[in-house]
Amino acid sequence: xxxxxxxxxxxxxxxxxxxxxxxxxxxxxxxxxxxxxxxxxxxxxxxxxxxxxxxxxxxxxxxxxxxxxxxxxxxxxxxxxxxxxxxxxxxxxxxxxxxxxxxxxxxxxxxxxxxxxxxxxxxxxxxxxxxxxxxxxxxxxxxxxxxxxxxxxxxxxxxxxxxxxxxxxxxxxxxxxxxxxxxxxxxxxxxxxxxxxxxxxxxxxxxxxxxxxxxxxxxxxxxxxxxxxxxxxxxxxxxxxxxxxxxxxxxxxxxxxxxxxxxxxxxxxxxxxxxxxxxxxxxxxxxxxxxxxxxxxxxxxxxxxxxxxxxxxxxxxxxxxxxxxxxxxxxxxxxxxxxxxxxxxxxxxxxxxxxxxxxxxxxxxxxxxxxxxxxxxxxxxxxxxxxxxxxxxxx
Numbered sequence: 001x002x003x004x005x006x007x008x009x010x011x012x013x014x015x016x017x018x019x020x021x022x023x024x025x026x027x028x029x030x031x032x033x034x035x036x037x038x039x040x041x042x043x044x045x046x047x048x049x050x051x052x053x054x055x056x057x058x059x060x061x062x063x064x065x066x067x068x069x070x071x072x073x074x075x076x077x078x079x080x081x082x083x084x085x086x087x088x089x090x091x092x093x094x095x096x097x098x099x100x101x102x103x104x105x106x107x108x109x110x111x112x113x114x115x116x117x118x119x120x121x122x123x124x125x126x127x128x129x130x131x132x133x134x135x136x137x138x139x140x141x142x143x144x145x146x147x148x149x150x151x152x153x154x155x156x157x158x159x160x161x162x163x164x165x166x167x168x169x170x171x172x173x174x175x176x177x178x179x180x181x182x183x184x185x186x187x188x189x190x191x192x193x194x195x196x197x198x199x200x201x202x203x204x205x206x207x208x209x210x211x212x213x214x215x216x217x218x219x220x221x222x223x224x225x226x227x228x229x230x231x232x233x234x235x236x237x238x239x240x241x242x243x244x245x246x247x248x249x250x251x252x253x254x255x256x257x258x259x260x261x262x263x264x265x266x267x268x269x270x271x272x273x274x275x276x277x278x279x280x281x282x283x284x285x286x287x288x289x290x291x292x293x294x295x296x297x298x299x300x301x302x303x304x305x306x307x308x309x310x311x312x313x314x315x316x317x318x319x320x321x322x323x324x325x326x327x328x329x330x331x332x333x334x335x336x337x338x339x340x341x342x343x344x345x346x347x348x349x350x351x352x353x354x355x356x357x358x359x360x361x362x363x364x365x366x367x368x369x370x371x372x373x374x375x376x377x378x379x380x381x382x383x384x385x386x387x388x389x390x391x392x393x394x395x
Contacts, residue, residue: 004034007132011042011143015176016076016316017324023073024328026064038062044085046123050096076314087123089116134335145359156340158331159356167211169357169364171345172394178319180311184218199252200301205287208259210363215259220379229261230366349388
């Protein structure tokens with residue numbers, strides 16, 4: 001008999017490093033006589049799997065072994081695949097569950113009301129039928145918000161934070177962040193030749209719906225201006241700074257990077273498409289909006305580059321492989337010790353197990369007062385002595 005039967009899933013957007021967590025848990029689990037069961041497609045795997053249907057079970061449940069995970073850490077993405085599913089707020093119930101009664105509520109967001117169903121009872125039933133002793137959930141704010149709910153329902157859960165936005169509370173670092181900002185830095189530095197050759201203003205957009213860490217840290221190491229969701233800049237001042245930067249550059253060009261959720265005073269964020277399972281709609285490209293304003297007001301030519309999905313693709317860098325492998329080890333150690341209800345994290349630059357964030361608090365935000373120069377629309381480079389390596393503390 002195995003000492004433990006451990007479930008593991010990845011939810012939300014993919015990032016480089018996820019496979020390192022999966023492999024570490026599987027390899028170390030096998031050494032401790034534990035079985036590791038992969039749940040495919042995130043929380044959807046526990047809401048849509050019909051365990052009485054062999055085809056459905058084969059689609060959503062994947063036993064993990066040293067053999068089938070041997071090489072997965074060499075690539076990005078997630079071996080277990082992913083989805084944006086919230087079992088507590090599902091717009092519809094899977095076909096095979098039609099006729100079953102589930103708690104429901106009316107949810108109104110931005111004037112649109114939908115009926116949603118809480119199928120947590122089915123999630124718990126499936127975990128019990130699969131004989132899972134503890135579930136390791138790897139994800140960002142949205143995925144971990146349901147992990148916190150499952151923990152409150154009494155099922156053992158251990159969390160691992162991942163998101164290139166680096167905005168999960170209670171940790172200074174999330175898997176995927178280092179690779180994202182490394183790729184953003186490389187892309188911006190490559191594109192300097194094109195922007196400079198045509199003497200334009202280069203405008204780059206990166207992910208960051210609610211938090212500006214990716215844009216801020218990219219700007220930090222490329223020495224360019226940035227606009228983040230936490231602070232609304234003045235448009236005229238931003239354009240003036242960029243035009244002055246351009247004219248003061250011997251090559252007559254300049255660059256700026258914006259989070260997808262960046263705003264300026266008077267700018268109304270525009271969204272499109274159906275909300276996902278956590279109520280998020282896609283945002284129109286704020287970089288294109290800024291480009292239009294610059295061309296209209298300053299009569300300067302621009303180049304717009306959307307770096308978003310490219311930053312989450314491909315293999316992880318060293319930092320993400322190191323942190324992901326360590327988080328996986330920490331999560332497994334915690335499970336094997338018979339504990340649950342915590343998240344692997346970096347706090348004050350040290351690895352710790354901390355509380356799974358309270359979903360009501362929302363994402364972690366940039367500390368504008370200490371990290372963003374609101375006069376120059378740049379990162380704040382001063383007063384870093386004594387800070388952890390990523391220049392911010394868990395909150």
